[in-house]
Amino acid sequence: xxxxxxxxxxxxxxxxxxxxxxxxxxxxxxxxxxxxxxxxxxxxxxxxxxxxxxxxxxxxxxxxxxxxxxxxxxxxxxxxxxxxxxxxxxxxxxxxxxxxxxxxxxxxxxxxxxxxxxxxxxxxxxxxxxxxxxxxxxxxxxxxxxxxxxxxxxxxxxxxxxxxxxxxxxxxxxxxxxxxxxxxxxxxxxxxxxxxxxxxxxxxxxxxxxxxxxxxxxxxxxxxxxxxxxxxxxxxxxxxxxxxxxxxxxxxxxxxxxxxxxxxxxxxxxxxxxxxxxxxxxxxxxxxxxxxxxxxxxxxxxxxxxxxxxxxxxxxxxxxxxxxxxxxxxxxx
Amino acid sequence: xxxxxxxxxxxxxxxxxxxxxxxxxxxxxxxxxxxxxxxxxxxxxxxxxxxxxxxxxxxxxxxxxxxxxxxxxxxxxxxxxxxxxxxxxxxxxxxxxxxxxxxxxxxxxxxxxxxxxxxxxxxxxxxxxxxxxxxxxxxxxxxxxxxxxxxxxxxxxxxxxxxxxxxxxxxxxxxxxxxxxxxxxxxxxxxxxxxxxxxxxxxxxxxxxxxxxxxxxxxxxxxxxxxxxxxxxxxxxxxxxxxxxxxxxxxxxxxxxxxxxxxxxxxxxxxxxxxxx
Numbered sequence: 001x002x003x004x005x006x007x008x009x010x011x012x013x014x015x016x017x018x019x020x021x022x023x024x025x026x027x028x029x030x031x032x033x034x035x036x037x038x039x040x041x042x043x044x045x046x047x048x049x050x051x052x053x054x055x056x057x058x059x060x061x062x063x064x065x066x067x068x069x070x071x072x073x074x075x076x077x078x079x080x081x082x083x084x085x086x087x088x089x090x091x092x093x094x095x096x097x098x099x100x101x102x103x104x105x106x107x108x109x110x111x112x113x114x115x116x117x118x119x120x121x122x123x124x125x126x127x128x129x130x131x132x133x134x135x136x137x138x139x140x141x142x143x144x145x146x147x148x149x150x151x152x153x154x155x156x157x158x159x160x161x162x163x164x165x166x167x168x169x170x171x172x173x174x175x176x177x178x179x180x181x182x183x184x185x186x187x188x189x190x191x192x193x194x195x196x197x198x199x200x201x202x203x204x205x206x207x208x209x210x211x212x213x214x215x216x217x218x219x220x221x222x223x224x225x226x227x228x229x230x231x232x233x234x235x236x237x238x239x240x241x242x243x244x245x246x247x248x249x250x251x252x253x254x255x256x257x258x259x260x261x262x263x264x265x266x267x268x269x270x271x272x273x274x275x276x277x278x279x280x281x282x283x284x285x286x287x288x289x290x291x292x293x294x295x296x297x298x299x300x301x302x303x304x305x306x307x308x309x310x311x312x313x314x315x316x317x318x319x320x321x322x323x324x325x326x327x328x329x330x331x332x333x
Numbered sequence: 334x335x336x337x338x339x340x341x342x343x344x345x346x347x348x349x350x351x352x353x354x355x356x357x358x359x360x361x362x363x364x365x366x367x368x369x370x371x372x373x374x375x376x377x378x379x380x381x382x383x384x385x386x387x388x389x390x391x392x393x394x395x396x397x398x399x400x401x402x403x404x405x406x407x408x409x410x411x412x413x414x415x416x417x418x419x420x421x422x423x424x425x426x427x428x429x430x431x432x433x434x435x436x437x438x439x440x441x442x443x444x445x446x447x448x449x450x451x452x453x454x455x456x457x458x459x460x461x462x463x464x465x466x467x468x469x470x471x472x473x474x475x476x477x478x479x480x481x482x483x484x485x486x487x488x489x490x491x492x493x494x495x496x497x498x499x500x501x502x503x504x505x506x507x508x509x510x511x512x513x514x515x516x517x518x519x520x521x522x523x524x525x526x527x528x529x530x531x532x533x534x535x536x537x538x539x540x541x542x543x544x545x546x547x548x549x550x551x552x553x554x555x556x557x558x559x560x561x562x563x564x565x566x567x568x569x570x571x572x573x574x575x576x577x578x579x580x581x582x583x584x585x586x587x588x589x590x591x592x593x594x595x596x597x598x599x600x601x602x603x604x605x606x607x608x609x610x
Contacts, residue, residue, distance in 0.1 A: 073513075146507075
């Protein structure tokens with residue numbers, strides 16, 4: 001079990017309030033991702049759930065028990081850090097065994113659990129090495145192994161893939177998702193990478209300046225962003241957001257349309273512009289268009305390959321049913 | 334071209350010569366002291382026996398037979414070992430607390446500790462002596478160990494604090510998540526990771542304790558007197574007996590020089606800590 005409830009949680013560092021009052025429920029077995037720009041308070045929130053950061057006010061409940069004053073190790077949570085935070089003086093075996101040894105389990109049980117964890121993470125051949133002799137991906141696996149053996153009610157991940165290179169990151173992302181599917185344990189995952197959020201989460205919590213902007217499934221956030229911030233933050237490439245006369249024509253203060261919801265034509269369309277850069281990825285083409293009535297650069301995503309180049313005149317037509325409209329407070333209408 | 338080759342000649346030969354020159358300059362007093370310790374008091378002041386003389390062990394025999402060298406040496410060992418241990422027992426937790434649970438006052442506390450080193454020792458000499466005599470601790474190991482520990486504690490805490498700061502906070506927090514107690518944190522994580530730093534600190538504090546003279550000379554008469562007191566006691570009023578004094582001094586600094594020689598690597602690490610990250 002691992003249902004986590006945050007009630008009126010706030011956090012201030014001295015005079016600076018980083019998290020104004022916040023309520024959130026993470027259901028048992030859910031994969032929740034906290035996402036937001038750096039400095040939005042997502043790591044602080046995770047550390048508060050872990051017990052590494054004290055609450056300024058409010059309560060945290062795990063499975064109905066108030067754990068606000070409970071020390072980190074007694075909350076039944078396991079954490080994986082961005083820096084891996086392995087014990088450099090211990091071998092992989094000792095690293096993974098460490099939390100069990102601290103709990104005072106007997107040696108035969110420790111050995112059995114460590115070996116099972118090592119097998120599931122492909123670390124069996126490395127059990128007698130020290131962390132310094134491992135690659136980044138292997139180190140992260142050891143950190144995950146150290147978390148798994150504790151059999152926690154929830155896993156907390158603090159940007160665990162940020163230190164890995166791009167290829168490894170995709171692989172580890174899948175491994176963590178697989179792990180969640182097979183273990184069905186609650187996981188809270190902090191990242192600034194919205195692609196990680198979209199691909200892994202059951203539920204995404206978008207944060208900005210310590211405030212929850214929206215909570216929802218990845219597709220809810222994609223299709224019905226609650227405000228301009230979420231609209232701009234979720235989706236890659238970013239949504240094209242514009243205000244002024246073009247938005248007013250659509251009956252909104254601010255409007256937005258995703259790059260994949262704009263059609264292009266070389267002779268006719270709603271907005272005329274000039275091609276700046278066309279990025280050919282093979283499967284898709286990202287066309288960045290200047291000089292439209294929208295003012296800012298407009299990005300268009302076209303499936304497959306399109307023969308446009310720098311300086312070409314191009315016409316853009318948004319798919320009207322896919323336009324997002326916001327009022328003057330930035331809220332969805 | 335000529336200038337370039339002249340420059341490279343200077344750097345090729347000049348620097349080693351300069352380095353050797355400086356090293357010899359520093360080493361010379363020690364060399365002279367050791368040399369003099371093998372001369373009789375009469376020979377020690379005669380120019381004709383400056384380098385060539387008939388070596389004798391009389392000064393050293395005199396030291397052990399008439400001056401109770403081993404008692405002073407034992408006291409030095411007791412004082413230095415106990416004071417070093419006491420300093421670490423207090424210093425490690427203090428530095429740990431300040432490195433990993435800093436408060437707003439941490440910086441000020443560290444500066445305050447350092448500022449105690451700026452107080453001239455002479456300013457508190459008489460209060461200390463009266464106090465020590467008043468509570469009946471004058472010339473006891475307890476007093477000497479306490480005083481020597483306390484004067485070295487600020488340095489120990491500063492050194493340890495700097496070493497502990499190098500340990501990533503995440504590792505300590507991972508330990509907290511894994512369920513280590515505070516003592517477990519120190520034993521399982523902090524000490525193994527900062528072992529080099531703790532050893533360097535211990536070594537330097539041991540040397541400082543061994544060499545401490547101001548307080549050990551003034552707070553003892555015989556029972557707790559260290560080798561510093563033995564040297565001081567050989568300042569004969571009728572003139573200096575150079576041979577005897579040199580032997581006392583050589584026997585006093587000998588152990589620490591040998592210790593320093595074997596621990597050179599740790600010492601350099603300790604003295605240059607924080608210089609290069």
